[in-house]
Structures are given as C-alpha cells and as structure tokens.
Amino acid sequence: MPHLAEHVRDVPVNQIREITEAAWNTPDAIVLSIGEPGFPLPRHVLDAGMACLDRDETNYTPNAGLPALREAFAARFREQQHLDIGPERVYVVDGAQQGLHFAMSLLLSPGDEILIPDPGYPTFAMTGRLLHAVPVRYPLYPHHGFQPHIEDIEALITPATKVLVVNSPSNPLGAVIQEDTVRQLVELAVRHDLWIISDECYEAFTFDxxxxSPARFDSDVPGKARVFTSLTLSKTYGLTGLRIGALVCPPGLEKTMNNVMEAIVSCVASPSQYAALAALTGPQDYVATARGHYRGNRDAASRALEAKGIPFLGAQGAFYLWADLSHVSQGNIRAWVRSFLADSGVAFAPGTAFGPIGEGWIRIALCGEQKDLLDGVSRLPARV
Known part of the structure; x- marks a missing residue:
C-alpha cells in the first residue's frame, strides 16, 4: 500500500475531540469539553432552510455565495466595526474552519511560517501543517493576563514568516484583546509585511x-490591505451543523478568491445559505438570550471556582473559563482529564490541546445547562 503524505502523518490528535468522544462513551457523563450551543434554533431560521428545499432550489450558487447573504454579512460587519465593507469582499464559506483553510491556502507556500497563539485553537496548527507550512507559536502568558505582547511576537519573526493569526475573543481563554494591542498587532504586520488572519468566531459574545477587529486598522487600498477576517454563524446563532460562515478579504483579491473557492468547495449548500440569511436579517432574540445565558453561567462558575480556591482567567468573551488545575495534574493535564472523567464522570478540555503553555490548565465550556455546569465544577478538587 502506498504511504500517506508525510504532512498528513504528522497532524496531531485533537485533544478536545479525544476527551469529548471518551465522554460520549461514558454513561451519564457531564460534557464540559466542547463548545456546542444548546438552544433550539429560531423557527424562522429553520423555516428558511426548509423552504429552500421545498422550492427545490438545490442547484449551485455563485462561488462567493448568494448576493443577499454576502450583503447581510457585510452589513453586520459594517455596523459592528464601523467599516466601509462592501459585499464584493465577503465570501460565504462552509463554516469557519473552511474559511481558515481558505485563507491559509491563499497565503502560505511550503516552508512558510505562520504565527499562531499559544494557547490557541488546535486547528490553527493542524491546518498550517496540512498546507506544508510551519506553525510557530507565540506566547500568551498568564502573568500578562494571556494578552499578546508585541515584543514576544516580534522576536519570533524571520524571513520565512508570512502570516500572523489573531483570535479575539479567544478560544480557549475567553480573553478579549484590548483595542490598543489590536492596533499594535496591525502595525507589527505592516512593519514586517505580514498577512493577518483574524478569527472572530465569538465576536457576538463579549462582556463589558x-x-x-484588526480590520478597523487595516488599509483600504488594494495592495496595501492585509487583514482577512473569519466569521461564523455556528456560535452566534447555534448553527454548528449547518456549516456556514464568511471570509472577509482585503480589496482587490476577488478574482483569485473565486478561483480558489471553486477548487476547495465550489459553493456552500443553498439551504444553509438561506437559513443564514434569515438568521442575519431576522429577529435577534436568540443572540441576546444566548449572551445572557453565557454571562450567567460564567458568573456562577466563577463563584464556584473561587470557593474552591482554583485560579482562573476572568472571561471577557466567548463562552469558556480557563482554570488552573496544576495543583493536581502533576505536569500532565491530558492524562489528568482522562483520569478525572473515569473517576468523576465529568469531561473538561485539557489545556495542552491549545499549546504547551496550556499545561496544567483546563477549558470549561459554559454553553450548556447551568445545573450541569455547576455539578461538574463542584467535583473539581479544591486548591488547599
């Protein structure tokens, strides 16, 4: 049998999926290891997707997506970030992960280096490796509140560095990058002629x-702009299974974007696009309800961790808490979460799923029922 390509053999196991699948096979487990919104979808969103099927509107759409949906994404981005973004810069993608792959496919050649946050979402490194690039982790240290420091990033830049990945609000940290730091990150990219890929999956959920977005500080001149913005409706509206998002590109790349989109996925399924259009343009009650739920869960879980003396990062966004279990993990948090699941029936994501700096930490998902969340957190061993 022929060998698989070397870069595929080297793709690491996603430790989030590893512990979550173990939890799914554990009777009555409390699964706090994965970020899956738990609210029923709004009826008008479901109806829009089903109406598309009822009309038998199941042919190809344009590579970039339905014009009305592109405009809806652009309108939301304009309103939130006060930017003059037209629909011609918006490409409807098959979920944020495909959007990240799309952007990296455009920007990375074999051997190029891509700067990714540590701790940061695992697929930043996985996708880079699949494209024959070299992921280089830039540190987000606890003593800096897990905020990026320009000096730390700049020290890692080499002639091979081509892309800087920014993620705010952060998965796994719940951290939100401060405005001045966002501006400095764009200035850093300009100084070293880097592209920026900004993962903004959790943009709808910040607290106070x-x-x-880095796009606020980007040039609007073709040839000088450098920020790609990855958006998704998976978290904002709970559409995880419909696989729908958008990639906002710098001006002047429309023809190239179309060509690459055709090679990767051609276009996104039309029922998902119509459901997304209904979500963006219809009532926004779902988003407000979800934000309130996540905030309430954050506050309740924070109080429970404080009562146990467990250090944690106060989440400013997303729907995760980042907690320090180094007092019991003995330097191997990946093994500890497996043992804790077996002993207590509760699954948390190990911090090492997100990079070496995550050793000793766990990510707690806040998106489920508060009763289950507090039950799970109550079983954590207190820090004496």
Whole structure:
C-alpha cells in the first residue's frame, strides 16, 4: 500500500475531540469539553432552510455565495466595526474552519511560517501543517493576563514568516484583546509585511468590553490591505451543523478568491445559505438570550471556582473559563482529564490541546445547562 503524505502523518490528535468522544462513551457523563450551543434554533431560521428545499432550489450558487447573504454579512460587519465593507469582499464559506483553510491556502507556500497563539485553537496548527507550512507559536502568558505582547511576537519573526493569526475573543481563554494591542498587532504586520488572519468566531459574545477587529486598522487600498477576517454563524446563532460562515478579504483579491473557492468547495449548500440569511436579517432574540445565558453561567462558575480556591482567567468573551488545575495534574493535564472523567464522570478540555503553555490548565465550556455546569465544577478538587 502506498504511504500517506508525510504532512498528513504528522497532524496531531485533537485533544478536545479525544476527551469529548471518551465522554460520549461514558454513561451519564457531564460534557464540559466542547463548545456546542444548546438552544433550539429560531423557527424562522429553520423555516428558511426548509423552504429552500421545498422550492427545490438545490442547484449551485455563485462561488462567493448568494448576493443577499454576502450583503447581510457585510452589513453586520459594517455596523459592528464601523467599516466601509462592501459585499464584493465577503465570501460565504462552509463554516469557519473552511474559511481558515481558505485563507491559509491563499497565503502560505511550503516552508512558510505562520504565527499562531499559544494557547490557541488546535486547528490553527493542524491546518498550517496540512498546507506544508510551519506553525510557530507565540506566547500568551498568564502573568500578562494571556494578552499578546508585541515584543514576544516580534522576536519570533524571520524571513520565512508570512502570516500572523489573531483570535479575539479567544478560544480557549475567553480573553478579549484590548483595542490598543489590536492596533499594535496591525502595525507589527505592516512593519514586517505580514498577512493577518483574524478569527472572530465569538465576536457576538463579549462582556463589558468591546470586540475590536484588526480590520478597523487595516488599509483600504488594494495592495496595501492585509487583514482577512473569519466569521461564523455556528456560535452566534447555534448553527454548528449547518456549516456556514464568511471570509472577509482585503480589496482587490476577488478574482483569485473565486478561483480558489471553486477548487476547495465550489459553493456552500443553498439551504444553509438561506437559513443564514434569515438568521442575519431576522429577529435577534436568540443572540441576546444566548449572551445572557453565557454571562450567567460564567458568573456562577466563577463563584464556584473561587470557593474552591482554583485560579482562573476572568472571561471577557466567548463562552469558556480557563482554570488552573496544576495543583493536581502533576505536569500532565491530558492524562489528568482522562483520569478525572473515569473517576468523576465529568469531561473538561485539557489545556495542552491549545499549546504547551496550556499545561496544567483546563477549558470549561459554559454553553450548556447551568445545573450541569455547576455539578461538574463542584467535583473539581479544591486548591488547599
């Protein structure tokens, strides 16, 4: 049998899926290891997707997506970030992960280096490796509140560095990058002639702080702009299974974007696009309800961790808490979460799923029922 390509053999196991699948096979487990919104979808969103099927509107759409949906994404981005973004810069993608792959496919050649956050979402590294690029982790340290420091990133830049990945609000940290730091990251990219891929999956969920996109500080001149923005409706509207998002590109790349989109996926399924259009343009009650639920869960879980003396990062966004279990993990948090699941019936994501700096930490998903969340957190061993 022929060998698989070397870059595929080297793709690591996603430790989030590893513990979650173990939990799914554990009777009565409390699964706090995966970020899956738990609210029923709004009826008008379901109806829009089903009406598309009823009309038998199941042919190809344009590569970039339905014009009305592109405009709806652009309108939301304009409103939130106060930018003059037209629909011609919006490409409807098959979920944020496909959008990240799309952007990296455009920007990375074999051997190029891509700067990714540590801790950061696992597929940043996985996707880079699949494209024959070299992921280089830039540190987000606890003593800096897990905020990026320009000096730390700049020290890692080499002639091979081509892309800087920014993620705010952060998965797994729940951290939101401060506006001045966002501006400095764009200035850093200009200084070293880097592209930026900004993963903004959780942009709808911040608490008492604004979400600021790097696109705010980007040039609007073709040839000088450098920010790609990855958006998704998976978290905002709970459409995880419909696989729908958008990639906002710098001006002047429309023809190339169409060509690459055709080679990757051609176009996104039309029922998902119509459901997404209904979500973006219809009532926004779902988003407000979800934000309130996540905030309430954050506050309740924070109080429970404080009562146990367990250090954690106060989440400013997304729907995760990042907690320090180094007092019991003995330097191997991946093994500890497996043992804890077996002993207590509760699954948390190990911090090492997100990079070496995550050793000793766990990510707690806040998106489920508060009763289950507090039950799970109550079983954590207190820090004496």
């Amino acid at each position: 702080v604004p979400h600021v």
